[in-house]
Amino acid sequence: MSDTTPARAWRTVLEKIEGDLRAGTLGPGDRLPPERELATTLGVGRSSVREALRVLEVMGLIRTGTGSGPTAGAIVTATPSGGLAQFLRLQVAAQGFPIADVVETRLLLEDWTVAHLAGDANADLTDAAATLRAMGDPAIGPEDFLALDAQFHLRMAEATGNQIVSSTMGGLRTAIESYVLSGAEGIDDWRETVARLQREHHGIVDAIAAGDPLLARERVHAHITGYYTQTGLSAVRAEN
Structure with missing residues (x-):
């Protein structure tokens, strides 16, 4: 020894x-x-x-x-990528982050992400679209759907080509999956929620494809905060 x-x-x-x-x-x-x-x-x-x-x-x-x-x-399942993503994942593993802080950071990152993509005529959303198709499987369960949901948002960040933004989103992915899954436990009509989330996902992509950054930002903001509020997670910061 x-x-x-x-x-x-x-x-x-x-x-x-x-x-x-x-x-x-x-x-x-x-x-x-x-x-x-x-x-x-x-x-x-x-x-x-x-x-x-x-x-x-x-x-x-x-x-x-x-x-x-x-x-x-x-x-x-994967090989090591950016050091920033690894650092954030280690932080999540060691002590976690407050849910409200994760949501606020998502809003900052994804607001920039969708606006950037909407302003880039050459933006490639092939991987994000493939994830959306996988989420459309009617037999998919809540855990797998929400894992793909987090992947969809990460794929959009990666499509910007900004390594810091995509690494930060990658590093927060575990925290994002954790809070959205915990929130799902309080949803009464899961199928209706899935249908709504998918409509919102497609709406975000449509706004990007239309080259409308303001609409894309509005839709991604409503998408993130809507789920956060629906599941009762918005009360977390007030309780802390």
Whole structure:
């Protein structure tokens, strides 16, 4: 066993796995070694391995499954991207952000995003449109729909070509998914809400396609604040 202290042990595991991902030794679809093997190889406790895997999952680099079989263990789902996105994901994993702060930041970022896209005749919304089509599946459940919802907004940010905006949205994605999912628990008519959200999504895209930045900003603002208010999350700041 190495002399790595418990406080730094999980970082040792995290840095090793991130290093392998960046070097290409590990890639999407690959399965990480079992916890016991990682602990033995790196000279740390299994609790440190589990903590590092939890952080990597929050960062969106791996997904973990319990039990046995082909879906068990930790599987790589993405490779590391911008450092800013990783930093924000680590912040979310460590302490989270107030819901009201996340919503206000979304409004700032997405207001700029849709206005920029509406003013760019060459804006490519192919990925955002593909996400919208996936959200149109009538059999989709709330959790998957809202994960795709967060992805749709991220795809629009990425379409601007501004790496800071897209990295910030990427870093906040976990926090966004978390609050919209918690809000869904208080919705009585989920199907009607889905239909409304989809109309709003298409309305935002239509305003961008029409080259109308003011209308696009108005619609994205109403979209974000409407869900926030509908689910009762708007009371959170007043309670804190």
